Amino acid sequence: MPGLPLPLGEGTRVRFMYHQVEIVKEPVQTEPNVFDDMVINVGPQHPATHGVLHLVITLNGETIKKVEPHLGYIHRSIEKMCESLSFRQFIYVTSKMDYLSSHINNHGCCLCVEQGLQIEVPQKAQVIRVLMDELTRIASHVLWWGAMAMDVGALTPFFLSFREREMINDIMEESCGTRLTMNYMVPGGVMADVHPNFVRRVNEFISHFKSKIDEYDELVTNNVIFQNRTKGVGVLSKEDAISFGVTGPSARGSGVSCDIRKLYPYEIYQQLNFEEVIETAGDSFARYVVRLKELRQSMHIIEQLINNIPEGDFQAKTKAVLKLPKGEFYSRVETARGEFGVYIVSEGGTTPYRIKFRSPGFSNLSVLDHIARGAKIGDLVAMMGTLDLVIPDIDR
Amino acid sequence: MTKEEQKLKLQEQYPSATFDETGQWLVMNITVADWLPTAEAMRAAGFDYMFCLTCVDFKTHLTMVYHMESTTERTPLVVKVQLDRNKPEIETVSHIWRTAEFHEREVYELFGVNFLNHPDLRLLILPDGWEGKNPLRKDFEDPVNMIKL
Helix, strand or coil: CCCCCCCCCCCHHHHCCCCHHHHCCCCCCCCCCCCCEEEEEECCEEHHHCEECEEEEEEECCEEEEEEEECCCCCCCHHHHHCCCCCCCHHHHHCCCCHHHHHHHHHHHHHHHHHHHCCCCCHHHHHHHHHHHHHHHHHHHHHHHHHHHHHCCCCHHHHHHHHHHHHHHHHHHHHHCCCCCCCCEECCEECCCCCCCHHHHHHHHHHHHHHHHHHHHHHHHCCHHHHHHHCCCCCCCHHHHHHCCCCCHHHHCCCCCCCHHHHCCCCCHHHCCCCCCCCCCCCHHHHHHHHHHHHHHHHHHHHHHHCCCCCCCCECCCCCCCCCCCEEEEEEEECCCCEEEEEEEECCCCCCCEEEEECHHHHHHHCHHHHHCCCEHHHHHHHHHHHCCCHHHHHC | CCHHHHHHHHHHHCCCCEEECCCCCEEEEECHHHHHHHHHHHHHCCCCEEEEEEEEECCCEEEEEEEEECCCCCCCEEEEEEEECCCCEEECCCCCCCCHHHHHHHHHHHHCCEEECCCCCCCCCCCCCCCCCCCCCCCCCCCCCCCCC
């Protein structure tokens, strides 16, 4: 009805929100309209951001005009820190970046050091590394599945996902000594042999998980409410996914073939039988489906290896002090979130001269503004959830 | 495509560039002035995925390092551009590869490289109102928050 005054009077909404207009300093593309635009802060402490991420969202009614991520709340300057750590030490810091795939982060760094020193990793160590990687991937995807369902309003899956995750954490605890930041990989292999119970417990886990993964589908995937919340939401085209550098399951949901395990096979991935999961719809539901299918692929990889761990050394003989030759080294691995790159510039000393971590979360976050524009504010968590952001991985 | 073939092909297109084949991937060195036209030509030639963008401080100069590849051919290429350390300026490529927008903002605050024509060059990770030196430069010292061991 025209003529009816707004509850607060025109423009007051924005004026009375403390400092929030100042936070959006310079308009990016759209002219802000201080009388119609509403600026809200999501985070730094918000359950849907899964960490200390701060989003400044400009709204027009319920429609998102702009999403601005403000990072740095958990920035530890890991790249600078690594410049004063030796080639053995810096690997341990990288567990703290993407703590949900810490094994794979360590793996990428070890590959880069091994490439520089031309260390041949024993067959047994390669098998153990791949097993640990895939267990980590399952643990990460399972946690994401629970958190994603919780974001869109289903609380039960979160508890179910932790049931499976606990089993993996127990396996990790036995072999690696810790449950979250494992620091198990060292240049040349792994730190210690696996625990005698390892094979039995992984087999138990696989048979348990096989019976439970269908429950995941029944509970969430085939749920009409969930499908309505995610289908057609946050559509990302293939071209944009490549241009924004989106990788991992988020990009594979848009039809981009980007699995480093297939494109640039490392360790023994070339000899293994698994499929690269690709969906073409590009929406949140496609990204969801990719991750659930990847769970089955990871299980398939573990099944091929777990009863065939070869005999031999778990670590190659390396010098006590590692010195990388002068040059540049780059290694790429596939974490649960996408492509993780390690770029080392060495001047021939015992510490890296410069190190850069290409973290998948950083690029995946940059696409959020693009896919959220024009969508409704209620769909934002469904988009963010399927991008699977881990904030320490973004801030580094 | 091998490194040799890639080099021969690129040498024809960019005669002023110098190449380095010693590393894992082919490295192409070009000057700052050549960067924007080269980047546009490379995007048109199929290099559609930039997977790493960073900068290295070599004390005498800064070097921008761009890792890129084509998603159809998958032959990575490294492009390096040397910058003046006292007044580092380079054209942005965020309109060519959208991922560069965030990565350039990161390099801007950590190395102090000024990206010309960048749509939104503001601090990303460092706190608002950060003054002083750029943390990833080699001469950065922070006595309060020690990051060296």
